[in-house]
Amino acid sequence: MTQPKPQPGILDIELYIGGKSTVHGVQDILKLSSNENPNGPPMSAQQALAAAATTLHRYPGSDHSGLRNALADVHGIDVNKIICGCGSDELISFLCQAYSGPGVEVIHTSHGFLMYKLYAMAAGATIVSVPEADRYVNVDSILAAITPCTGLIFVANPGNPTGTKISDTDIARLIERAPKDVLIVLDGAYADYIEGWDGGASFVESHSNVVMLRTLSKMYGLGGLRVGWGYGPKHVIDVLNRVRGPFNLSAPSLAAGEAAVLDRDFVINHRIQNNTARSWLADELAALGVASDPSEANFILARFSDQTHAEACDDYLQAVGILVRRVGGYGLPQALRITVPDMVGCARVVAGIKAFLEQAA
Ligand SMILES: Cc1ncc(COP(=O)(O)O)c(C=O)c1O
Structure with missing residues (x-):
């Protein structure tokens, strides 16, 4: 049958499957599958969102000036070099659209975030996956993979x-x-979880070929609103703004995002809570024989003896309402990614994994 055909390569893109949020027949769910903030969104953002409800008939501003000014103030960076996206996912897509395409190679690391690969494929580019070294990005491997076609x-x-x-x-x-x-x-x-680190902003200041991406989906608890931002040289931001739709962020998203960025107490408190709980969780699991690398984010990657063991643990946890993330799609089938919950949640995870190990022994 004759039918419209997509561009070559589009049907090779795997559908992204988000973190599980329900289990049939289980009520008390602890969702640790998408690296969300366990405390929910800041009250300041909720209030800004409610206030924005009265002006929903108005189009949002297209220059995102309120949010960009807040980001510039808080991070001490140049407002003219900031771009906002519908999640940082959208900025990854703009970058692939504008700086890759057929014949251009896009390098990502073997356990890197899946959206790099998916958006590069959508742009028709060639994906080059370089190995990591014991789950750490390896700069030498990246440098060795660069060719005249790398974009x-x-x-x-x-x-x-x-x-x-x-x-x-x-x-x-x-x-x-x-x-x-x-x-x-x-x-x-995940740079917000590292106190005193600029996430790479200083490299943007000193180079004309470096861009930094950030998101309000993790630390700021706004994954559902879809707000991300990028910081880059003016010439790159000018390019990205040409492929950006003028109203890519809704007015409520802009208002709540701005309030969240300015809510520094929320960030400081959540960083302390996360990093304390993360250490406790990693140590307790290590004591049970479940190792993880030092994590600087709001999750840990728990390693099991093999894929079968990891999947059996995931099945067991699901049955008791604890939803973590399988990461076979990232080349790590023997591991489970566990978002760091609050301390009560951490205790539940440790108890769940301990019970699994005991019954599996
Ligand atoms: C490394 C990394 N980059 C980007 C994103 C995209 O975040 P968002 O589109 O929610 O801003 C995520 C989300 O999980 C991520 O883990």
């Missing part, structure tokens, strides 16, 4: 689903040695 390099730091972070010295080496016409994207989706 974009994506590095999540900290990584998802690994949680590991490479040093600014390593990032500097990557930037210094990569050709200046290759755009290097430093994805700092």
